[in-house]
Amino acid sequence: MAPLGTTGLDIYPLCLGGNVFGWTADREQSFAVLDAFAAAGGNLIDTADAYSAWAPGNSGGESETILGEWMAARGNRDTIHIATKVAKLPARPGLSAANIHAAVDDSLRRLRTDHLDIYYAHHDDQTVPLAETLGAFDELVRAGKVRHLGASQYTAPRLGEALAISDREGLARYEVVQPQYNLMDRTVYEGDLADLCVREKLAVLPYYGLAMGFLTGKYRPGTTDPTDASPRAAGARRYLDARGLQVLSTLDEVAAIHSVPVATVALAWLRAQPAIAAPIASARTPHQLSALLASADLTLTPTEVTRLNAASQ
Secondary structure (H helix, E strand, O other): OEEOOOOOOEEOOOEEEOOOEOOOEOHHHHHHHHHHHHHOOOOEEEOOOOOOOOOOOOOOOHHHHHHHHHHHHHOOHHHOEEEEEEEEEOOEEOOOHHHHHHHHHHHHHHHOOOOEEEEEEOOOOOOOOHHHHHHHHHHHHHHOOEEEEEEEOOOHHHHHHHHHHHHHHOOOOEEEEEOEOOOOOOOOOOOHHHHHHHHOOOEEOOEOOOHHHHHHOOOOOOOOOOOOOOOOHHHHHOOOOHHHHHHHHHHHHHHHHHOOOHHHHHHHHHHOOOOEOOOEEOOOOHHHHHHHHHHHHOOOOHHHHHHHHHHOO
């Protein structure tokens, strides 16, 4: 376990992504993955009220509902940290104070709990003043419905402005940041945002840690399966260029040294970056989860990190 920034929470060095629950993993499959994650010592699960409104037949809240049912069935709420988000559910869009207050109660009901360990702004809603959003979040913290606040998909200038408002007005501040970041997508986080997170002691939990599955090594030249119905297959294959092949080749070499899957190395690389507390990754089966869990025990050498940095430039 390791501290999650300034939150006071201790977390396993892998955060389980809950976006697949109720989408590509049904209730039984989701329970199996969650059981395996908890058995390995995992204790932070990331979801959102919008998961998975995009899937045919879904309206959102499916992931939260499954997580709530699982925690109730296992009686383990006290040992599990739950992070969820507000702003992207079609029925509850944006970060107005009214929407935040309504959305949090919906999430608490679906999750069958009286508090959230981390509550994220799912994206930066620039139609609402930051002070209004932060004021509403502060009220939730003071009411005990939320313990810590997070910001997802914020730029460095907007995140910096939000932190300054919280400090000036005495409001609860963002303590956790969730950007897109992986070996193939480095520009969003590296630079100003990473510098801000380090300076402000913010814990970073990057999403798409495996670049939509590309960094599992599944997608390679000559291996395209026309029957592959994975919803993320098209997104993963867009990385199949010279740079992507160079990254896969280096991952293969480092993985062979440690006798681990390439996905394990890709997630371990993330943990070696500034301010990263744990990568977020999802799995549809316990078998897929095993490679992700292995990353928690893998520490890359400085030379290996440098090689991967160079391959992914």
